[in-house]
Amino acid sequence: MHLKRLAALAVMSALAACGVRGTETHPDGTLSFSVAVTEPDITTVPILAAVDAVRQAGHRVEVVELAEPELAIGGLAEGAYAISAEATSPALSAIEQEAPIKIIADAIGNQWAIYGSSKLTCDDLDGRPFGIYSRGAVATAMTEEWVRTQCTGGREPEYLTIGGSDVRAQALVAGEIDATALELADVVALERSGGSAFAQVVDFGRTLPDLRPQTVYANADFLTEHREVAQLFVSALVREHAKINADPRHLVGLVAKYLPEEDPDDVADIAARSVKAGLYDAAGLTERNVQATIDFFVRAGVIEPGMTAKDATDLSFIRAAA
Structure with missing residues (x-):
């Protein structure tokens, strides 16, 4: 990710922000909205499973696959997408420019x-x-x-x-x-x-145990206007992570369902190591580790000093899910 390009995109996204234009409420109270994912891989499949849980509740959710997280950030700021999950740094760059985005859960821990x-x-x-x-x-x-x-x-x-x-x-x-x-x-x-x-x-x-390189974030207006649906998604994601930690074979099954081209032997190995390392903990996001993540990206020159965890997050959903 290129810092100058991220900063320019964040400014444009903030200026273009216009509510949740990509969300439609139907007469029966269900919603149509989009979730953006970046080049789906093994870290993405719990999110896809959470999307299916929202669909099972009657909502119509389109999954949009994008090549770069910056594109998801721009769509979130504009309201074209309700939720996305990928690299944390472009989200923080956009939030710094007052884009209407909030980090709401962890996607995967620091696996680097x-x-x-x-x-x-x-x-x-x-x-x-x-x-x-x-x-x-x-x-x-x-x-x-x-x-x-x-x-x-x-x-x-x-x-x-x-x-x-x-x-x-x-x-x-x-x-x-x-x-x-x-x-x-x-x-x-x-x-x-x-x-x-x-x-x-x-x-x-x-x-760097408190660094959260990949998180789940959402359009702030969507979180305000459609809180029950946002909670449905986050609670489903927390459940998926709990199932993975209870038995790594659950992750293997999710990959077989959503990414059937992946080698099952590799996936089984990755799943076992991921659980051992505690990488899947959507509800493990806290003000402390978010602030540590912000501070890291300040040191890295991605954002300027001054942002707080409260500026960047809405942790009420994972608290409710827990």
Whole structure:
């Protein structure tokens, strides 16, 4: 995600905000509205299951698939979409520009970690090729903070912009880079490709446990005008996460239903590790960890100081769901 583009988009979105124009109330009291998702993957399927629960209550919900979270943020601010879930930083950028958006639940915890060609220290990576998605990506921000705090004497790696996690994992296998930050699914794929000799350098889920890189957010007017339906969605999402934590096979089943092209063996491994790491906890969002997330993105230069968790969130829905 590119910070200048995000800032410009957030300003335009705030100026374009015009209520919940994408929502229609029917004579029987049911609603029609849209939920935006970005390139659905294993982290998205509990949200799709929650959408189905809302549909079962009689509401008509369209799921719109988008290529980038910025597009979802723009649609949320304009009222074209009621709910979305993806990267937290563009939502915070839009909120900073007074776009009518509120973070309402956690999507998935911090699953990022740096993997290297061997067990490396930060200093070992000085001047060495390190694969990143972009300079504005959240994984890059985590990496840069780790470098600032852990490398000595101004040492830092040579950052190479390569692309998605899967491409960077392949570059690591090919020896084109010495290290990169990966999500859990790509770690599993790396290991299954014969990359088990590679080692975890740092687990950001442990070093930055309060950082919430991916959250669920909604149009603020939708939350006000259609509170019961918003609550229905959040409660359903909290239930889905609880089912996953009770039995990782529930996540495997959701992926088989919504993303049948995924390898079931990979999914089973990812699900087990996700539950062990406590990644699925929609109701685990608190003012404390939201403020820690805001503070991180201030340090990363994504937003200016001054925003509070109360500015960015409406946690009443997860409190009611719990």
